[in-house]
Amino acid sequence: MIKEAGKIALDYFNRRDELIIETKTDPQDVVSIADQNVERIIRDLTREKFPDDGYLGEEHGQEKGSNDYLWVIDPIDGTACFLTGMYAWCISVALMKGDKIVAGFVYDPNTDELFSALTGNNAHLNGKKIETQNVNSVTQGVMGLGTSHRIPPSQLLPFLDNLLSAGGMFIRNGSCALMMSYVASGRLIGYYEPHINPWDCLAGIILIEEAGGWSSPFLENEGLTQGNPILSSASGVANDLQKMAGLA
Numbered sequence: 001m002i003k004e005a006g007k008i009a010l011d012y013f014n015r016r017d018e019l020i021i022e023t024k025t026d027p028q029d030v031v032s033i034a035d036q037n038v039e040r041i042i043r044d045l046t047r048e049k050f051p052d053d054g055y056l057g058e059e060h061g062q063e064k065g066s067n068d069y070l071w072v073i074d075p076i077d078g079t080a081c082f083l084t085g086m087y088a089w090c091i092s093v094a095l096m097k098g099d100k101i102v103a104g105f106v107y108d109p110n111t112d113e114l115f116s117a118l119t120g121n122n123a124h125l126n127g128k129k130i131e132t133q134n135v136n137s138v139t140q141g142v143m144g145l146g147t148s149h150r151i152p153p154s155q156l157l158p159f160l161d162n163l164l165s166a167g168g169m170f171i172r173n174g175s176c177a178l179m180m181s182y183v184a185s186g187r188l189i190g191y192y193e194p195h196i197n198p199w200d201c202l203a204g205i206i207l208i209e210e211a212g213g214w215s216s217p218f219l220e221n222e223g224l225t226q227g228n229p230i231l232s233s234a235s236g237v238a239n240d241l242q243k244m245a246g247l248a
């Protein structure tokens with residue numbers, strides 16, 4: 001299902017110059033028909049197999065199901081990259097049962113990389129087991145960072161100061177889900193964003209936890225409806241990063 005949606009997203013990407021770009025809450029928050037149609041296709045394909053489940057997605061909101069399964073979908077995470085021809089975008093799908101994330105899938109159609117995790121069953125990249133980095137200091141790797149105009153700059157800057165002062169380094173590639181998948185697969189040591197929505201991070205959380213890492217309790221305090229900060233990392237740097245983010 002996610003690979004099928006990935007083919008359609010890639011086709012839109014290859015003819016992105018034809019897409020009309022609309023803005024949402026602020027001029028940096030953009031969307032196109034590609035985002036809307038890819039989410040529609042994921043819902044339709046999933047519903048064929050799981051007709052009783054519920055859905056929550058960035059572009060088409062919430063549809064209640066008749067059981068306690070909820071599919072949480074970001075059809076294109078990294079829309080700004082997608083629309084400007086950069087390759088850091090992906091499709092992110094998580095499955096919740098009640099208040100627990102039970103599965104997560106992040107697919108990058110440009111590299112044909114599928115990151116997947118099921119509760120209690122480890123995390124995999126194209127079928128091969130992945131693990132978070134074996135590090136005990138932020139100086140030993142690179143952090144992923146994200147931010148948006150949903151929050152004031154003052155919520156990110158102290159973390160950045162603390163990280164750089166401790167000898168750490170960061171990148172921001174424009175896709176939270178992809179960077180969290182890179183934490184799960186040991187490419188990055190962690191990911192921090194002061195406010196994120198559930199469709200951006202739920203698949204990443206289960207990927208990182210199943211890969212041996214740690215995540216902040218995103219779903220507490222209305223995370224599913226209002227969003228929350230996310231801090232996820234390899235276990236060996238979790239305590240230091242929590243202090244840097246003011247979460248400990």
Ligand code: IPD
Pocket residue numbers: 058074076077078079080146147148173174175176177193195196200
């Ligand atoms: C955004 C990306 C970005 C993150 C933003 C998100 P979108 O999602 O994940 O990396 O920093 O907070 O809104 O709009 O490209 O799906």
Ligand code: CA
Pocket residue numbers: 029030031058079
């Ligand atoms: Ca968006």
Ligand code: CA
Pocket residue numbers: 058074076077078199200
């Ligand atoms: Ca997103």
Ligand code: CA
Pocket residue numbers: 035058074075076077078079
């Ligand atoms: Ca999106």
